[in-house]
Structures are given as structure tokens and as C-alpha cells.
Amino acid sequence: MRNKKNWKAIRLVFLMLIFQNIITAQQTARPNVLFISLDDLNDWIGPLNGYKGVKTPNMDKLAKQGMSFSKAYCAAPLCNPSRVSLLTGVRPSTSGVYQNQHPWRPTMPDVITLPQYFMANGYDAYGAGKIFHETFHDSASWRKFHQVLGSPKPEKVPTNGFANFDWAPLNANDEEMEDYKIVQYGIDYLNEKHESPFFLAIGIRKPHLPWYVPKKYFDLYPLESIVVPKIIENDLSDIPARGKEMAHSTFGGSSNDHKFILENDQWKKAIQGYLAAISFADAQLGRLLDALGRSAYKKNTIIVLWGDHGWHLGEKEHWRKFALWEEAIQTSLIVVAPGTIKPNSVCGRVVSLMDIYPTLIELCGLPEKKGLEAKSILPLLKNPRLEWNYPAITTYGRNNHSVRTERWHYIRYSDNTEELYDHNKDPYEWKNIASEQKYADTIKNLATWLPKINAAPPPVDTSLLRQRQQMRRDTMGIKD
Amino acid sequence: MTPCYLHKTFSFIWIIIPVFLTSLNTDRSNDQQEQKKKYNVLLIMADDLNNDMECYGNSFVKTPHLDRLANSSIRFDRAYNQFPLCSPSRVSMLTGFRPDVTGVFDLQKLFRDNIPEAITLPQLFKNNGYFSARVGKIFHYGVPGGIGTNGQDDSISWNQRVNPIGRDKAEESKLTILTPGRGLGASLTYLIADGEDEEQTDGIVAKEAIQIMENNKDKPFFLAVGFYRPHCPYVAPKKYFDLYPLDKVSVVKEDPSDWNDKPQIAKSTDPLNYGLDETKLREALRAYYASISFMDAQVGKVLDALERLKLKDNTVVVFCSDHGYNVGQHGQWMKQSLFENSARVPLIIALPGLTNGKSSLRTVELLDIYPTLAELCGLKPPINIQGKSLLPLIKNPNEKWDKPAYTQVQRIINRDKPDQKIIMGRSVRTERWRYNEWDEAKMGVELYDHQNDPGEFINLAVDARYASTVKEMAILLRKSYATK
Numbered sequence: 035m036r037n038k039k040n041w042k043a044i045r046l047v048f049l050m051l052i053f054q055n056i057i058t059a060q061q062t063a064r065p066n067v068l069f070i071s072l073d074d075l076n077d078w079i080g081p082l083n084g085y086k087g088v089k090t091p092n093m094d095k096l097a098k099q100g101m102s103f104s105k106a107y108c109a110a111p112l113c114n115p116s117r118v119s120l121l122t123g124v125r126p127s128t129s130g131v132y133q134n135q136h137p138w139r140p141t142m143p144d145v146i147t148l149p150q151y152f153m154a155n156g157y158d159a160y161g162a163g164k165i166f167h168e169t170f171h172d173s174a175s176w177r178k179f180h181q182v183l184g185s186p187k188p189e190k191v192p193t194n195g196f197a198n199f200d201w202a203p204l205n206a207n208d209e210e211m212e213d214y215k216i217v218q219y220g221i222d223y224l225n226e227k228h229e230s231p232f233f234l235a236i237g238i239r240k241p242h243l244p245w246y247v248p249k250k251y252f253d254l255y256p257l258e259s260i261v262v263p264k265i266i267e268n269d270l271s272d273i274p275a276r277g278k279e280m281a282h283s284t285f286g287g288s289s290n291d292h293k294f295i296l297e298n299d300q301w302k303k304a305i306q307g308y309l310a311a312i313s314f315a316d317a318q319l320g321r322l323l324d325a326l327g328r329s330a331y332k333k334n335t336i337i338v339l340w341g342d343h344g345w346h347l348g349e350k351e352h353w354r355k356f357a358l359w360e361e362a363i364q365t366s367l368i369v370v371a372p373g374t375i376k377p378n379s380v381c382g383r384v385v386s387l388m389d390i391y392p393t394l395i396e397l398c399g400l401p402e403k404k405g406l407e408a409k410s411i412l413p414l415l416k417n418p419r420l421e422w423n424y425p426a427i428t429t430y431g432r433n434n435h436s437v438r439t440e441r442w443h444y445i446r447y448s449d450n451t452e453e454l455y456d457h458n459k460d461p462y463e464w465k466n467i468a469s470e471q472k473y474a475d476t477i478k479n480l481a482t483w484l485p486k487i488n489a490a491p492p493p494v495d496t497s498l499l500r501q502r503q504q505m506r507r508d509t510m511g512i513k514d
Numbered sequence: 515m516t517p518c519y520l521h522k523t524f525s526f527i528w529i530i531i532p533v534f535l536t537s538l539n540t541d542r543s544n545d546q547q548e549q550k551k552k553y554n555v556l557l558i559m560a561d562d563l564n565n566d567m568e569c570y571g572n573s574f575v576k577t578p579h580l581d582r583l584a585n586s587s588i589r590f591d592r593a594y595n596q597f598p599l600c601s602p603s604r605v606s607m608l609t610g611f612r613p614d615v616t617g618v619f620d621l622q623k624l625f626r627d628n629i630p631e632a633i634t635l636p637q638l639f640k641n642n643g644y645f646s647a648r649v650g651k652i653f654h655y656g657v658p659g660g661i662g663t664n665g666q667d668d669s670i671s672w673n674q675r676v677n678p679i680g681r682d683k684a685e686e687s688k689l690t691i692l693t694p695g696r697g698l699g700a701s702l703t704y705l706i707a708d709g710e711d712e713e714q715t716d717g718i719v720a721k722e723a724i725q726i727m728e729n730n731k732d733k734p735f736f737l738a739v740g741f742y743r744p745h746c747p748y749v750a751p752k753k754y755f756d757l758y759p760l761d762k763v764s765v766v767k768e769d770p771s772d773w774n775d776k777p778q779i780a781k782s783t784d785p786l787n788y789g790l791d792e793t794k795l796r797e798a799l800r801a802y803y804a805s806i807s808f809m810d811a812q813v814g815k816v817l818d819a820l821e822r823l824k825l826k827d828n829t830v831v832v833f834c835s836d837h838g839y840n841v842g843q844h845g846q847w848m849k850q851s852l853f854e855n856s857a858r859v860p861l862i863i864a865l866p867g868l869t870n871g872k873s874s875l876r877t878v879e880l881l882d883i884y885p886t887l888a889e890l891c892g893l894k895p896p897i898n899i900q901g902k903s904l905l906p907l908i909k910n911p912n913e914k915w916d917k918p919a920y921t922q923v924q925r926i927i928n929r930d931k932p933d934q935k936i937i938m939g940r941s942v943r944t945e946r947w948r949y950n951e952w953d954e955a956k957m958g959v960e961l962y963d964h965q966n967d968p969g970e971f972i973n974l975a976v977d978a979r980y981a982s983t984v985k986e987m988a989i990l991l992r993k994s995y996a997t998k
Contacts, residue, residue, distance in 0.1 A: 133976070135774045169771075196785035198770070271933065279957060282778070282927075290784050449956075490978035498771065502971035505769035506843075 064398055065371075066335040067152065068220075068326060069235040072315050072366070073113070073164055073242035074355065075341030077104075079312065079366050081380070085305075086261070089254050089313050092320035093368065096339060100370030101379045101415060107426035107438055108343040109388050111355040111362040114138070114167035115429070116342045116387065121147045121166065121175070123391045123406030126429040130489035133431070137170055141492040146403070147175045148391045152233040155400045160223060163216035163237030176235075182215040187246055194303055195244075199291060199353070201307025203249035208317065211247070213238050217318045221325040231398075232331075236322060240315040241345075243354075245307030247314035255309045260302040263349050264462060270351060272466040274451030276434065280357040281350050291353035305347055333372060336397055340387055341365035349462070358436040358445045360455075360463055363428045371397055374415050381418035384440055385411050386426040425483050433488050437480045444468075444480040452477065553891050554829040555639065555736040556727075556820065557883075560809055561600070561651055561745035562849065563835035565860050567806070576757050576807045579814030583833060584862050588908050589873040593861035594919035594943055595880045598837035598849040601654035601666060603880065607836075608634045608653065608671075610884035610899030612920065614995050619924045621654060624666060633896050635884045636671040639736035642893050647674040647726050650719040651740035657699055658683060658747060661715055674726065678718035681709060682749040689747050692794045700848065702788065704748040704801030706755045711811060714749065716741045720812040724819040731823050739816060743809040744839075746848075748801035750808035757807055758800045765795040766842030773844070775973040777958020779925055779939065780852065780950070786845025799841055830890055831864040832883060843969070850923050852941040852950045852960075853970055857921040865890065865908055874911035877919040877943055878904055919943045920994040925952070942991040949975075949987030961987065 077084030081097035082104055109119040114134040115126040122129070122138070122145045131138045149159035162180035166172055171179065186206040193202035208214045220236040240247065270278050282290075295301050319339070326332060346352040346361045355362045367385065369375065374397065388408035395403055396410040413420050428436040433448035443463065445453040454468035454477060467473055567577040569584035570591070596606040597613045605618045605625045609632045613619060617628035625632065633641065640646035648667070651657065655665030662679030669675070685705060692702040711717040723739040730737075743750065773786075787795055813833070820826050838856045840846035849856050859880060863869065881901035888895040889903040906913045921941040928934045937953035948970065950960040961975040961984055974980040 130978075133774065135771060190791075192789060196789035199785075268932075275956065279779075294785065490981075491976055493979050494775070494972050494974060494977040496972075499967055499972045502769040502772055503967075503969055506766060506969055506971075508767070 064156075064231045066231050066331050067157075067233045067394060067398065068322075068335050068337045069149075069165075069233060069394075070319065070322070070337065070339045071117075071163075071165060071235070071237045072319075072339070072341050073237070073239050074343070074345050075241055075312065075315070075366050076343075076345040076361065077341075077364055077366055078309070078345075079316075081368065082366060085309065087255075087259065088309055090316040092316045092323055093339070093366075096319070096323060096337065096370060097368050097380075098378045099372075100337065100368060100377065101375045101381055101418060103367040103369075103385050104380060104382050105384045105426075105438070105440065106340075106365055106367035107363045107384065107386055107428055108365055109386060109426075109428060111343045111357060111428060111430050113164075113342055114170065117166055118170075120340075120342075120387045120390055121149070123148075123388065123403070123408055125388070125407045125427070125485060125487075127432070127435070127485040127488050128407060130432075130491045132429065132491055134167060135169070135495070135498060136492050137495045138492075139170065139172055139174075140495075147172060148394065149175045149233050149235060151391075151395065151400065151403055152398075153177065156230060157233045158228065158230045159233040159235070161235035161237065162219035163213070164239050164242075165235045165237040180216075180219045182212045182219070185212045185246065186210050187244075191244070194298075194300055194307075196294060198243050199294075200243070201245035201304055201310075203252040203310070204246050206248050208248060208314070211314070211318075213240055213315060213318045214321075217322045220322050224322075224325045224329040224331060227330070238315050238318055240318075241308055241311035245304075245311040247310050251310035251314045251317070252306060254313050255306045257302055257306055260305050260309075262301050262305060263347055265349060265351075266462075266464050269349075269464060273350075273453065274447055274449075276447035276449060276451055277357075277445070277453060280430070281352040292348060292351040295348065295353065301348060304353075308345070308347060336372075336394070337368075337370040338390055338394065339366065339368040340390065341367075342387075356430065358428060358430050358434060358453075360438075360443060360457075362430075363426075363436055363438065369393075369415060371415060374412070379418050381414050382440070383411075383414055383418065383420070383422040384424065384426050384438055385414065385422075425480070427483060427485060429485065432491060435484050437483045439480070442476060442480055444477060446481065446484060454480075552734045552828070554734055554825060555644075555887055555891065556816070556829050556831045557635075557652075557736070557738045557887075558813055558816065558831065558833045559604075559652060559738070559740045560806075560813075560833075560835045560860075561657060561740070561742050562837070562839050563744055563806060563809070563860060564839035564841065564855055565858055566803065566839075566841070567810075567860060569862075570860060574758075574762075575803050577810040579810045579817060580833065580860075580862070583813070583817060583831065583864060585871045586869060587831070587833075587862045587864035587871065588869045588911060589871075590861040590863075590878050590904075590907075591873050591875050592877045592919070592943070592945065593834070593859050593879070594857050594877065594921050595835075595837040595859050596920060597922055598851065598856045599923070600657075600836050603836045604652065604654055607834075607880040607883055608636070608668075610635070610881060610895060610901055612881065612900050612994065613922060615900070621656070626668065634668055634671045635887065636736050636738060637668070638884075638888060638893055638895060639891070640671065640673060642891075643734065644891075645674070645730050645733050645735040646672050646738075647676075647730070647735065648672045648738045649676045649723045649726065649740065650678060650715075651742055652738045655742075657742050657745045658686065659699060661742060676722045676726070678715050678722055680715035680718050681713045682707065682715055682747075685749075686747070689749075690797070692790060692798055693788050696788075698747055699745075701746055702790070702794070702798040702847065703746055704798065704804075705750075706801075706804075707749050707751050709751060711751055711808065714751065714808070716743050716809055716812045720815040723816050727816075727819055727823055727825060731825055741809045741812060744802050744805035746802075748798070748805040750801070750804040754804040754808040754811075755800065758803050760796060760800055763796045763800045763803070765792055765799055767792075768842075768844060769971075772971060775976055776844070776960060777952055779927075779937075779952045779957045780960065781846065782848070782850040782856075782923070783840070783846045787842060788847065795842060798847075802839075802841060827866045829866070830887065831862075832887065833860065833862040834880060834883065835859045836880075852921060852923055852939050852948075854948065854962075854964075854968070857919075857941060857943065857948075863904070863908060868908060872911045874907045875945060876907055876911075876913070876915040877917065877945055878907070878915075879917075879919045918990060920991070940991055940995070942987060942994065944987075944990070947983065947987055949984070949991060951988065951991060955988070959984065 452468040
């Protein structure tokens with residue numbers, strides 16, 4: 035008996051040694067990850083052609099090395115919940131993190147974020163710029179995180195719009211822009227020698243508002259060449275009240291964006307600004323990719339580029355994100371994985387940004403992570419035409435959801451009002467067919483995908499109160 | 515019909531009321547004084563004045579005359595209007611009914627069309643033998659458009675009406691307009707005026723009011739003095755602007771995240787601050803403050819005359835504004851919002867021999883003025899009016915009080931489009947909480963904890979921990995109106 039036990043122990047130690055060796059061997063071979071996000075980038079990039087004539091030479095080049103996704107959707111159409119769901123693997127409806135002001139770490143103190151999981155498996159995780167929503171930076175997720183704040187502004191702001199909803203060319207060099215410095219951090223990192231495999235996250239802030247970028251990027255898009263999105267009259271006439279409210283009331287913005295644009299004849303100028311900001315961001319991306327190309331990590335680095343959600347530019351009389359329509363939920367996703375992905379491929383299957391977490395784990399050979407509310411799309415990376423019957427779920431505020439399949443787009447608001455669009459016939463979502471009897475079964479099937487958990491939002495962060503009070507006190511003193 | 519009937523009823527009440535009132539007055543009465551015990555009423559209203567006054571804690575704004583009045587009055591620190599827009603608010607206050615009853619939600623509707631039998635506050639006094647007079651803006655007037663006219667006055671409420679018009683009206687071409695494109699009556703517009711106070715409309719208001727007091731000092735009067743400032747255009751003689759050096763005026767700047775948790779329908783000013791830069795906002799705010807100080811000086815003249823004419827000891831003075839006024843809080847300007855600065859009003863009541871500068875923290879409403887004045891003067895108001903007499907609080911500012919204050923606004927969605935929709939924003943204010951519902955909560959809910967967050971920065975309605983408070987407040991809110 036005793037001998038048997040000893041033998042068991044010896045065998046265990048022996049096995050552990052072998053595994054240890056395997057793990058070490060794997061670690062040296064493990065690919066690095068270059069994780070690049072662009073803030074507020076919809077599908078207006080060359081490879082996805084969301085706007086004909088957009089100039090993104092570097093994204094074009096990147097797409098040629100890997101796979102771009104023409105139906106990639108966010109889990110929430112606004113920064114904080116979208117990023118948090120991607121980086122934690124927990125849906126907004128499960129965590130209750132629905133809005134930009136919802137702190138996520140206090141509600142999920144034990145959650146292991148994507149970079150954290152890489153660190154737990156022998157990687158170094160470094161980052162710069164905007165990866166998590168600024169207010170809720172998470173120190174547990176990084177060895178080191180580099181923050182850069184502040185870009186030049188035009189002399190007089192707002193120039194063409196109002197408040198932050200503004201666009202104007204800058205008399206400034208790229209070097210003065212925060213995104214330049216954010217990317218520079220990445221370049222410097224890639225130029226150094228690293229012992230461990232790395233997870234390097236670079237969060238580019240443009241094309242987020244305001245669209246102040248050097249003039250040369252505006253010059254790429256002469257005003258007379260700008261084409262405004264195709265829209266129809268009274269597009270909102272068949273939209274339920276909740277949806278209209280989303281069109282005309284944006285969090286942190288203005289309920290009158292579209293009215294302002296029309297009244298001040300700014301539609302083309304605004305689009306010019308967004309395009310300029312995209313091309314500026316693309317140029318910064320180019321510097322980063324060039325640095326990778328020159329580095330020792332060129333052949334052994336997986337690249338993921340993603341936008342955090344879509345962006346309306348007047349479609350459905352709506353601007354910005356903050357809605358559940360196609361323009362607000364669809365975004366850019368490009369994956370480069372040498373040896374796995376056939377270069378220059380496009381995948382038209384529906385994928386979610388939340389799929390990035392399990393996919394990267396699988397691509398890098400890390401142990402499977404339990405409990406993620408997402409699935410690895412490695413099969414699609416290998417074969418983009420594979421049958422893939424998982425819809426993308428997007429949530430905006432408690433109990434408002436969108437279910438997107440390749441053909442259908444179903445929206446259900448918290449008051450049970452609905453929208454349904456058939457993308458085979460109606461790519462612009464002009465006709466809400468939810469009330470037509472013949473689609474009752476379609477809706478019934480789509481509704482089975484609606485999240486079963488709809489958690490309450492987290493408690494309000496009292497530091498926010500202090501911050502807002504302080505701001506008024508600083509300027510007003512006597513007003514409280 | 516009704517006034518006649520009431521008149522008969524109340525002539526009998528007059529006989530017993532002076533007896534009752536002796537208990538309020540400290541000095542003992544003889545027959546001659548008894549005659550005098552019938553209080554006069556001097557109702558002074560400012561237009562678009564918020565609580566930016568020294569006596570309400572904003573020491574930057576100079577209001578020495580109102581401060582003087584407050585020193586011998588009771589100051590209500592939590593007084594609220596029922597609908598922060600001139601006409602709906604004034605009609606509600608002067609008829610004693612909530613806007614849902616008057617049906618006046620805009621500047622066009624005339625209350626007599628909806629409630630022809632209403633007996634207004636001045637009408638009640640007139641019907642009961644008081645000399646009822648109005649100078650300036652008491653019922654709604656378009657400002658500056660209607661200055662010099664009767665505005666939307668209610669003729670049967672008064673024995674005498676005076677409609678002053680000053681040089682400000684003639685000098686509109688000289689105005690500095692900071693918000694081009696907005697009508698003068700809703701614009702950030704000002705004039706550093708030449709000349710004397712007496713040449714301005716409000717200067718004439720004071721002069722005419724004093725004249726009426728002189729002419730009628732021997733009979734019981736109800737005199738309503740309605741100033742037109744600080745309503746825009748902000749016009750005041752230069753010396754009042756000089757009180758506020760431009761570089762000393764500080765504008766409100768909110769944290770950029772301020773609107774993240776608030777329903778967008780709560781905005782009445784959009785874009786925030788009309789998209790104006792700080793310099794222009796500072797100019798506007800200085801002009802608003804200058805207009806307040808100018809108006810204050812005119813009030814001072816009326817108060818001086820009250821003393822000079824020895825009317826002070828038997829005149830109830832009520833000073834209030836028709837509603838509050840945002841000056842940049844949450845990026846909002848002017849009225850028509852449910853935020854504290856728009857819903858709150860100054861309310862000061864001087865009752866000779868009884869009030870002495872104390873303040874009350876109870877939630878009261880402009881609606882309460884009607885029953886208060888009626889009770890003080892021994893008149894019986896229509897039984898269905900909706901306010902509550904403030905006499906218990908005038909006697910003891912800390913008296914138990916469980917009546918919250920209700921405020922509402924209207925929003926027109928998709929204006930002039932086929933799917934135009936009119937919705938109501940409703941607010942209930944208790945001593946601790948403000949709770950707002952937009953379109954019966956379909957378009958947003960707000961909950962602010964004034965104990966910790968007097969600036970209304972954090973909307974707790976999105977916070978699950980406050981679900982039970984939201985529920986309680988929703989029930990309280992619904993008590994103020996009949997849900998469909």
C-alpha cells in the first residue's frame with residue numbers, strides 16, 4: 035500500500051516535470067499578440083468599403099496579410115460596455131455594465147480580463163492609449179499601462195459643430211497628436227528585446243470626436259467629393275418610441291445632432307471630418323505596423339484590429355453610436371495570424387467582438403478559459419466559408435437587445451416593442467417588418483437568442499459625484 | 515354670478531376676521547386700529563428671477579433691498595413654481611390651480627377659455643371690497659414684445675391697471691445679441707443702458723406703484739407690482755453693470771460626464787450653453803446679475819414708500835418670482851427645465867409683527883400664496899383651490915409639513931411633423947429628494963438626493979439601490995395628477 039502511494043507521488047512529479055518542459059517549450063514558441071483598437075471606428079475602412087473612397091492604405095495592407103470580417107458586431111454600441119464585454123468575456127446583460135458611467139471592476143472584482151489571462155499564462159501585457167474606457171482603467175490587467183492625454187485644438191472651438199461634436203483641420207504635425215505618442219509607445223516597445231511573449235495593446239483614440247486632425251488628412255477628401263449616406267424620408271415612421279428616442283437622444287451628446295447638421299449645412303463637412311480622422315488614425319497604425327515589420331517579432335505576432343462599435347453619420351436621422359441599428363453595431367475587425375489564416379481573405383459570417391477573447395486564447399495555445407460568454411472563431415479563421423449559425427447579440431441599456439444573423443436583424447426594446455429587418459432585401463434597414471404576420475416564426479426563433487439574464491445596473495460611483503461637484507466648484511464657487 | 519354670490523358670503527366674514535387677526539398682531543387693538551387691522555397686500559413679482567440673491571446665499575449678487583425685506587420676513591428656502599414658464603406659472607399661482615386644471619401649458623392659451631369661472635387672487639380681494647390694482651407684469655406678458663400693453667391680463671381681476679413703458683423699449687436696436695436667431699424674449703441679449711433708473715420700464719413700475727399707494731393709502735388695497743427684469747433682454751443702467759466686473763463673473767462649467775446619466779429630454783437648452791464660448795456666457799451672466807440688482811433697487815423704492823406712507827405695519831408684503839432660471843447649470847439656460855434652478859423660486863413674505871428674518875426649509879409652492887393671503891386677510895377662497903395656507907409656517911418655520919412641491923414642463927417632440935407629440939415632464943420635490951418623470955417615465959426618470967447632491971449631478975434612478983425610493987417617489991408624484 036505504502037509503496038503504491040509513493041510510486042503514485044513519484045509518477046506525479048515526473049509527469050509535472052514533463053508538462054513543465056512542454057509548457058516552457060510552448061512558451062518560447064508562443065506567438066505574441068498585437069492588440070489594436072480604434073475608438074468609434076465603424077466599417078468605413080478600405081477592406082470593408084463602408085464608404086467608397088475612404089483612404090486607409092495601412093488597413094488595406096493589414097487586411098491583405100490576414101482576414102477581415104464584413105459582419106463583425108459589438109456587444110454594446112458604446113465604449114465602456116463594449117470594451118468591458120470584449121475584455122472580460124461577460125455580456126453587458128450579465129454584468130449590468132450598460133453605460134459609459136458604469137464602473138465594471140467593482141461589479142466583477144474577480145473577473146479575469148483578456149490581458150490578465152495572458153499574464154497568468156506567462157505573457158507580459160503592456161498597453162497604451164484607450165483600451166478600457168478611460169475612467170475605468172484597470173491596473174490588474176497590465177504590467178504597465180502608458181497613458182497619453184491631450185492633442186492640439188483649433189484656435190476657436192467649437193469650429194463647425196457644437197461642444198465636442200466638432201470637426202476642423204489642425205495646423206499641427208502628427209507628432210503633436212496624442213495618437214502619435216500612443217503609437218510611439220508601441221513602436222518603442224517593439225524595438226526592444228523581450229524575454230517573454232507579449233500581449234501589446236495599443237488603443238488609438240481617433241476617429242473619436244472631436245475630429246481635429248492635421249490639415250493634410252482633410253485635404254485627402256475635397257468637400258465636393260463627399261457623398262452623404264443614402265437615406266429615405268420619414269425613416270423613423272415605423273420605429274417604436276424607444277427606437278426614436280435612441281435616434282434623437284444620445285447619451286453624453288445632443289438630441290439635436292441631425293437637426294443641427296441640417297440647419298447648419300454641416301453634413302458633408304462632418305463626413306469629411308470623420309474620414310480625415312480615420313485616415314489620420316490609419317497613418318498612425320501604419321507606423322506601428324512598419325515597426326512590427328522591422329522588428330524581431332514580425333513572423334511570430336498575431337494582430338487583431340478592432341473598432342469598439344459602429345457610428346451613424348445621419349442614417350436614421352441619427353449621429354454617433356448609442357442605438358441598436360446596423361450602423362451603430364457593426365464595426366471593423368481584422369485578424370492576422372500567420373500560418374492559420376490564408377492571406378487576403380474576407381469572412382462574411384456573423385461574429386461578435388466578444389469572440390476575440392476565446393479566439394486569441396486558442397490561437398496562442400493557452401488553456402481553455404471557462405465561463406466566457408463567447409466562442410472561438412478559429413474555425414472561421416481556417417475556413418471563412420464554414421457554416422456558422424451563431425447570431426451576434428448587442429445590448430444597449432437594460433433589456434434592449436439586437437439579434438443579428440446573416441439575413442435578419444431583430445431588435446427588441448425593454449417595452450417589448452420590436453423591429454425586424456431582412457438584410458437580403460433591405461440592407462439599409464428602411465422597412466421594419468416586425469409587425470407582419472408572416473415573420474412571426476422568424477421573430478420567435480430570433481427571440482430565443484435574447485439574453486435570459488438582464489442584470490440591474492451597478493451602483494452609481496460616488497467618486498463621479500465628487501468629480502462633478504468639484505468641477506462646478508472650481509469654476510463657480512458659490513453655485514452649489 | 516359666482517363673484518356676486520361670494521361677495522355676499524364674505525361680507526359677513528369680514529366682520530369676524532379682524533377679531534381673529536388680533537391674535538396675530540402683537541399690539542393690542544382699539545376700535546380705530548381695528549379698522550386698520552385689515553391688511554393691505556403688496557404683491558411684488560420679479561420676472562425670471564432665480565435665487566441668485568444675497569439673502570439666498572449668493573453673496574456675489576447684490577440685492578440689498580430684497581435682503582432688507584427678507585430681514586423682516588420669513589424666507590422660504592424651498593419654494594417651487596408649478597410650471598417654469600411665465601404664463602402657466604402665473605396663471606397657476608393667481609388662480610390657485612395646478613396647470614393640469616388651468617390647461618395653460620404655453621404662452622398662448624388664455625385661462626378664461628378653460629376655467630371661465632375661476633376667481634383669481636386679486637379678483638377675490640376686489641370682490642371683497644379691496645381696491646385691486648396692477649402695475650406691470652402680473653399675468654403673462656410677452657417680454658419685451660408686450661411691454662406697454664395689457665398683455666394677457668385678466669381685466670375683471672382689477673380696479674386699476676397700469677402698463678408702464680420705458681426707454682428700454684425704444685432702445686431695442688442697441689441691444690447686444692449673443693444668441694442671434696433666437697427671439698428677443700428667449701435670447702441672451704443685453705444693453706448697458708444710458709440714463710436713469712426712472713427712464714426704464716421697471717423704474718416707471720416702481721413710480722406708478724408708489725403713486726397708487728399714495729392715492730389709496732386709506733382704504734384696503736391689493737396692489738400687485740410686476741417688474742419685468744431680470745427677464746431678457748437684460749437691460750439696466752450702467753451703474754448696475756459696474757457692480758460686476760466682467761473678469762469677476764464666473765460661469766458654470768460642468769464635468770463633461772454630467773449628461774451621461776440624464777435623459778436627453780430633460781434638456782431645454784440644446785446644444786449646451788447654446789454652444790456659446792465662455793466669454794459670451796460671462797457677458798450674459800453679468801447682464802443678468804446687473805438686471806437683478808437694478809430690479810432690486812426699484813423694489814427698494816416701493817418698500818421705502820411703504821414705510822414713508824406708514825403702511826408697513828398693516829401691509830402683508832409678498833415677494834416672489836414667476837419661476838427660476840438656469841444660468842449654465844448642466845449647460846442649461848433660462849427656464850422650462852425641471853432642474854432645481856428652474857423649479858425653485860425666491861419667496862419672501864413679510865407679515866408685520868410676526869415675521870422677523872427666519873427662514874423655512876419646508877417644501878412650499880407658489881400655489882400656496884393664494885390661500886395664505888386669503889387666510890391672512892380673512893377672505894374665503896374658492897374651496898377647490900389646490901394650495902395650502904402657509905400661515906402655520908409663518909408662525910413656526912419648522913412646523914410639521916408633509917406637502918411636497920410639484921413642478922411640470924411640457925415638451926413637443928418632432929415639432930411640426932406628422933408624428934408630433936406633446937409630452938409632460940413632471941417633478942416632485944421633497945425636502946430630501948427630487949424625482950422627475952418624462953412622459954410618465956417612458957422617456958426617462960431622474961432621482962436626485964439633495965442631501966448629498968444639491969447640484970443634481972448624479973441621477974440615482976439608474977442605481978438599483980434606490981429602486982425603492984424611486985417607487986415611493988413615483989407614487990408621490992402621481993398624487994399630483996390624474997393618470998390616464
